[in-house]
Amino acid sequence: MTTCRVCTGPLRELADFGRQPLSQAFVRPEDLATEFFYQLVVGRCADCAMVQLMQEIPPDKMVHEGYPYHPANSTVMRKHFQDTATRWLETTLTGPDPFAIEIGCNDGVTLRTLGEAGVRHLAVDPSGVTGVPVHRAFFNSESAAEIRAEHGPADIVYAANTICAQPDVASIFAGLEVLLAPDGLFVFEDPYLGEMLARTGFDQIYDEHFYYFTAQSVQAMADSFGMRLVDVERLPVHGGQIRYSIARRGSRLPSVAVKELLAEEEAAGLADDTTFAQFVSQIDATKDALLNLLTDLGDKGHSIVGYGATAKSATTANYFGIGPDLVPFVCDSTPSKQGTLTPGMHIPVRPPAEFADPYPDYALLFAWNHADEIMAKEKAFRDAGGKWILYVPEVRIV
Ligand code: TYD
Ligand code: ZN
Structure with a gap:
C-alpha cells in the first residue's frame, strides 16, 4: 500500500520489521504448516502525518472472528474502565436520559458501570460480549442508522484500543455522522506514538495496531471528516495512551490541552523522519x-x-x-x-x-x-x- 488509509496522500516508509505472524494467532502444534505471515512495515502520510502500517491484513486472515476475545485479566484495567464510566456520570452524561455506545467493548466494564447507574447503553461489536446489551455488527453508517432508529442519538460513543485497529476509519466517521447527538462526543483511546518514541515502546507495533496516533494526525483526521478534536488526555495504561475527544464542528471549543500537546509534539519533532x-x-x-x-x-x-x-x-x-x-x-x-x-x-x-x-x-x-x-x-x-x-x-x- 502506498497511499494513506485516511486521506489517500502519499505514504513514505519509516521502518521495516520483517516477516511477522499475526500477533494473536497462537498456534496448535498440528496447525503449524498453515501459519500466516506478512511484512510488518510502518509508514507516514506526507499530507496528514498519520503513521500507519503499509500492509493491510486481509480480513479473512484476522483472527478476531472465531477466536475468543482475550481480556487482559488485569484489575488495573478493570478499575480504569470503571473510573472512566464514573467520571462521565459526573460530567458528560448528566443530561436527561443519556445514551452511551461503546465500539468493541473489551470486557464490558465501562458499559456495565454506566448501566448500574441507570444510564442507557449499548455495545456495538460483531463478536459480542456477555453481560451488556450488544448490537452485533461493525460500527458504520448502516449499524448506526439501525441504532438511532431504535434508541435515538448517542451522547457518547466510546472506543478503547479499537480505533487504531480499524483501517477503515471513514466508515467509523460515517457512523458517527448518523448517530452522534449534536453536542455528543466521540471518545477513543489508543497507544500514543509520542510515548512509544519517548520510551522505545516498539512492541506496540503489530498487525492489530494499524494506526499510531498523535494529536496532530488525529486532528487532521477529525478535520477531514468534518469534525473537530476538542480534548486530549494522557492515560498511564498500556505503556502510555492518549484519550482523544472529537465533537461535531461548531459544537465545542478545543481545550487548552489540545493546543499544549500539539506544541509539545512540534517541539519533540514527532513528525520528523x-x-x-x-x-x-x-x-x-x-x-x-x-x-x-x-x-x-x-x-x-x-x-x-x-x-x-x-x-x-x-x-x-x-x-x-x-x-x-x-x-x-x-x-x-x-x-x-x-x-x-x-x-x-x-x-x-x-x-x-x-x-x-x-x-x-x-x-x-x-x-x-x-x-x-x-x-x-x-x-x-x-x-x-x-x-x-x-x-x-x-x-x-x-
Ligand atoms: P494485554 O495487556 O492485552 O496485552 P496485548 O494487547 O499486547 O496482548 O495482555 C496481557 C497478557 O498477559 C494476557 O495474555 C494475560 C496475561 N496476564 C497474565 O498472565 N497475568 C496477569 O496477572 C496479567 C495482568 C496478565
Ligand atoms: Zn494522510
Whole structure:
C-alpha cells in the first residue's frame, strides 16, 4: 500500500520489521504448516502525518472472528474502565436520559458501570460480549442508522484500543455522522506514538495496531471528516495512551490541552523522519542488549521463563529472534492460550501455576504493561531470589 488509509496522500516508509505472524494467532502444534505471515512495515502520510502500517491484513486472515476475545485479566484495567464510566456520570452524561455506545467493548466494564447507574447503553461489536446489551455488527453508517432508529442519538460513543485497529476509519466517521447527538462526543483511546518514541515502546507495533496516533494526525483526521478534536488526555495504561475527544464542528471549543500537546509534539519533532530513525536505532540497541543478556544468562546455566503471552510480544520475539532455545516456555493466565505455541517463534504457553514449579532464576516480562500488578501478584518469586527482565524503555534486571 502506498497511499494513506485516511486521506489517500502519499505514504513514505519509516521502518521495516520483517516477516511477522499475526500477533494473536497462537498456534496448535498440528496447525503449524498453515501459519500466516506478512511484512510488518510502518509508514507516514506526507499530507496528514498519520503513521500507519503499509500492509493491510486481509480480513479473512484476522483472527478476531472465531477466536475468543482475550481480556487482559488485569484489575488495573478493570478499575480504569470503571473510573472512566464514573467520571462521565459526573460530567458528560448528566443530561436527561443519556445514551452511551461503546465500539468493541473489551470486557464490558465501562458499559456495565454506566448501566448500574441507570444510564442507557449499548455495545456495538460483531463478536459480542456477555453481560451488556450488544448490537452485533461493525460500527458504520448502516449499524448506526439501525441504532438511532431504535434508541435515538448517542451522547457518547466510546472506543478503547479499537480505533487504531480499524483501517477503515471513514466508515467509523460515517457512523458517527448518523448517530452522534449534536453536542455528543466521540471518545477513543489508543497507544500514543509520542510515548512509544519517548520510551522505545516498539512492541506496540503489530498487525492489530494499524494506526499510531498523535494529536496532530488525529486532528487532521477529525478535520477531514468534518469534525473537530476538542480534548486530549494522557492515560498511564498500556505503556502510555492518549484519550482523544472529537465533537461535531461548531459544537465545542478545543481545550487548552489540545493546543499544549500539539506544541509539545512540534517541539519533540514527532513528525520528523530523523526522530523516527532514532527510534529505530534504539530498537536495534534494545535487540542487541536483550539477546546478549538472554544468551549470557543461558550460557551461565540460569533458567529463564517468559511471563505474559501478549500480542505485543509477537513483535519482540519475532523481530529479535527469541524462541524456545532462549525462553523454553511462557506462562499466561488466559486459558485459551495455554497449550498453544506463540505465533511465529513457537514458544509453548503454559498456565501461571507452572511458573512456581519450580521458579526460574529469571522471568522475561513480555506483559511489561502490567509490571506493577504482576510483580505484586508474583511477590513470592522475588522472595525466592528470582529476578525480572524488562526491555522497555531499556533492557534491565529488577
Ligand atoms: P494485554 O495487556 O492485552 O496485552 P496485548 O494487547 O499486547 O496482548 O495482555 C496481557 C497478557 O498477559 C494476557 O495474555 C494475560 C496475561 N496476564 C497474565 O498472565 N497475568 C496477569 O496477572 C496479567 C495482568 C496478565
Ligand atoms: Zn494522510
